[in-house]
Amino acid sequence: MSDNGKLEKVSIIISKGSLEGVYPGLIMANGARMEGIEVNLFFTFFGLDAIIKKRMNKLKVATVGNPALHMPTLIGMLPGVSSFVTAMMKKEMDKIDIPPVDEFLEMISDAGAKIYACRATVDMFHLTKDDFCEQVDDIINVGKFYELAAGGEIIFT
């Protein structure tokens, strides 16, 4: 935080790979840049799905183990239910101009945010830089993440 009380930097960690696990972090990152706040966006564990080219636009809402959906677990597990709920949610998001994941990442990157993938997860899942969308600036370890985050706030999602 600066002397005038204004937040100057946020480092946002996205660790989950469901649609509802990824979007809050993306919206906060984009919103921070809109306010002129410096942003690091760090993807780790299943959150990496949001920057993997083949998967980024196929994220789904978790319809099992998600009590806030107000849907019985036995229905949530039926084939097609997760896809249906995901399609409904995407439609509503589009109405308020929330973009698909690939377009959103492009906007966030164009807005000047830095985008990183977690080294440990990349190794664990045997991924390479080619698996990621072009907006990914680097694959970094946790030490480097803390270096970059120094002097700002860290948000874990």
Place this chain on the structure above:
Amino acid sequence: MDVKQVQLDAEGFLVDYKEWNEELAKELAKEEGIEELTDRHWHVIRFMREEYEKTGQVPTIRRLKNAGGIPTKELYALFPNGPAKKAARIAGLPKPQGCV
């Protein structure tokens, strides 16, 4: 019309967007640290005003990109440190209320 003659809200946004004119925009831009409004600045400002008149909403950054032909990178370069808010203020529009 200059800044002293129009009504601004607590955050410095024009209360009535119809009170806006180009001279006022230049003054507001200076307050935002933009010394000279280029053709591209005017393109953003005019598009925002047209959209607002049509829809009653300040367009999002995504709308500026997809419908207004203003790449996000360029928008951030034209209106540094908070482009949506700054551009809306200079265009005489209310503060954007959306999250994106």
